[in-house]
Amino acid sequence: MDRFPLVSVILPVYNVEKYLNVCLDSLLNQTYKNLEIIAVNDGSTDKSKEILESYIGRLRKFKIINQKNSGLSMARNAALSYITGKYLYFLDSDDYLLSNTFENLVTSAENYNLDLIRFNANVILDSDLSENYFAVGGNYDDNGILISNKIYGINEFVHLNTNRKIFRPAVWLYFYKSKVIIDNHIKFWPQIKHEDELFTPMVLKYCNRIAYDPNKYFQRRLRPNSIMTSDINADFMSFVSKKVIIEILNSERENNKIFNKFIIFRLSVIYESMLNYKVMYKKNLLQSIDELSMLKKFFIRLKYVVKKQIKKLLKKMKGKKYEIKNNL
Template sequence: MPEKTRTEDLPLISVIVPVYKVERYLDRCIQSIVDQTYRNLEIILVDDGSPDACPDMCDAWAARDCRIRVIHQENRGLGAARNSGIRISTGELIGFVDSDDWLEPTMYEVLYRSLTKENADTSMITGVLEYPNGRQIYLYHPDLHLVMTTSESFKYINLPGYSTISAWSKLIKRSTLGNIRFPEGCTGEDWQFTYDILAASVRTTFDSTPQYHYRQVAGSLSNTSTNFNFAGYEATKNMVKLVHQKFPEQLPFALYGQMRSMVSLYDQALVTGHAKEQQWRDFAEDTRTFVNQNMKAVTESVTLPRGRRLQLKLMAISPTLYGVFFLLHKRIHPERSK
């Protein structure tokens, strides 16, 4: 582990950590933030009405490290918890961590260096998916460093492996954050937040070196029918409108992003057994129509992986046929992340 760098005289970074029912993982998460080589941190733990030992654990950590502040509030959800943290934060720079994950010791130093070196408004890193059986998945192109204009950021955010929606991946200037906040009362709040941040950033950097460990809790999504990412889908539609108006040169990439969002949402309906319901039949038909209307524009600008091209062609032909192949693939390869 590298020696801690003297960064007390560098800008204060506020790290906001919503906490809810993660007592098994919380100590590792907080320890990884406390141990950052970038020392000038304000660590804000937002106890979102957690019914377990987390509230006491947060208070104990605050007693051990003067950089830690704690908010206790009634349960209001992830977006509201992050917004509460933003409200009391004082740092010139803002970051977010999910309380069941953990960081590499250099994460915020890497983010800060990238931000300052490129005179950027937002910097991003990547993470590794961590599964309970010890399996790890890395989803990004290796050794990649991008410096993007606002327009270019809407190209790369829609290309898998070149950027990431997740709030934890980012370090954001407070002046860029402004009045941007997370949607509340929904899942998928990272999508609209990220699009708003990219639109407000004149320059954004992306470093594909993994600095974050993103814990995958078995069954958290695929076995739950209430976690459909409608907010992410609506945010993606809003993003397409924004790109059409302000960055038309990136429209094929935005359309591709909407295709992926629609197909992913339908995949959730298939996995949870809801696809035969009328609302999902209608949604599948809307998806088929959207893919057929925009496939030519997308393929003229976007190089699609063979598997993705086949996926979209099947959806364009028949959502029923697509569903058969999708569920068969999931049965043969249950270990693969969607």
């Protein structure tokens, strides 16, 4: 099996004793066996560490890193220092994968010399949650928008992700060629939430050959007390994190007009989401120059978007008027 490319799987772990066995078993049961698993125990206070240690000897290449609780970004960054695989995947420890995931992804990556593969996910509701949370989980199926068995260049891929509004930042929806990340020194921004909003665009910038696999390999679990099911609009740290993301994304603008348009689109999406935060309506924050500046930028961008849409609508209406006139 060593003649097949090694796949490195990074697995941050923090207090997930209820779900960790299912996650690790999904790695153990992969039909593709040449995997190295780098698990980072991020200061867990439950039995997560003991569960990880019980898989030593069962998983073929398995490394456990123990560190003080430092957050998801720092856990992933710690593991990045140890990867040796040609390909890389980020798995969350409360979720799991279908057994044929890496066999199919490696085959495609090798056959077509791919830098990146995007795939779909299936949402699974924890027994403690009501059916209403399916809407929170979102739809991770891009069939009909992206085309399988097609090689996308960076410009075409980001153009689709801008105009069709299908961009999904979550790192667990992508299979990476490790070289893209390592050679360009791409890491997760520490001490913020929504870190994938920065990481994924930075990776896309360096990918020349991208493919889409319509299979739902990733099994996304919605559970109580997770980020997905909490009231994000009441989370001050989430609000501050988005401000940091906006600042960094603005600094990543470059000569590529299509990529810049994609970045501007992402900025407008983030600005718009921030208007829903309860913290926006607290006087002491709203009066700060920083917040007012941010709002000004958002509304300038919003004005541009609305103006563009009105132009498109008027153009369509003129065309319809011409068709009607000629049919009379």
